[in-house]
Amino acid sequence: xxxxxxxxxxxxxxxxxxxxxxxxxxxxxxxxxxxxxxxxxxxxxxxxxxxxxxxxxxxxxxxxxxxxxxxxxxxxxxxxxxxxxxxxxxxxxxxxxxxxxxxxxxxxxxxxxxxxxxxxxxxxxxxxxxxx
Numbered sequence: 001x002x003x004x005x006x007x008x009x010x011x012x013x014x015x016x017x018x019x020x021x022x023x024x025x026x027x028x029x030x031x032x033x034x035x036x037x038x039x040x041x042x043x044x045x046x047x048x049x050x051x052x053x054x055x056x057x058x059x060x061x062x063x064x065x066x067x068x069x070x071x072x073x074x075x076x077x078x079x080x081x082x083x084x085x086x087x088x089x090x091x092x093x094x095x096x097x098x099x100x101x102x103x104x105x106x107x108x109x110x111x112x113x114x115x116x117x118x119x120x121x122x123x124x125x126x127x128x129x130x131x132x
Contacts, residue, residue: 001051001095002127007043010035018121021047024091029067031121036129044130053123054097056086057116058107068119074111079104088117 005021005028012018017035021028028047039045060069072095076087084104086097097117109115 001054002046002048003090003093003095004130005045005047007039007041007045009041010039021045023047024093026070026091028070028119028124029121030124030126031067032125036126038129039126046127046130047124048127049095049119049124051085051096051098053119054088054095055118056097056099056103056107056109057118058113060116061118064118066118067121068117068124070117071114072117074109074113074115077104077109077111084109088115090117 003023005023008020008022008027010017010019015033017032019030019032021030070090072088072090074086075089078085079101082101084099084101086099086104086109088095088097
């Protein structure tokens with residue numbers, strides 16, 4: 001799954017980088033060892049995250065080490081034998097979360113539910129740097 005964002009800030013120490021992005025007024029953070037030399041504040045990028053790396057919670061979680069949380073609306077649920085594919089709308093962008101069917105049932109997820117998505121900073125990466 002990919003989405004377009006702008007670089008908001010870049011922190012680095014030795015070879016570690018923490019980059020903050022603005023995605024439609026939602027801040028996402030990425031932790032990375034490799035960073036493109038042409039990446040600057042204001043640069044437009046395509047970010048990617050694997051569907052298996054998007055966790056879902058019914059509620060906002062205050063005390064958690066995950067850097068990225070945002071509210072999204074469920075637009076579709078497909079339950080397989082073991083896994084569930086959850087389509088999400090986040091600021092007019094479609095994302096997908098793949099979770100176990102058991103978790104989908106335990107959370108009683110339904111179409112049109114508003115849920116909290118959670119993504120570790122190390123699970124987001126830059127697919128490409130875009131030219132404005």
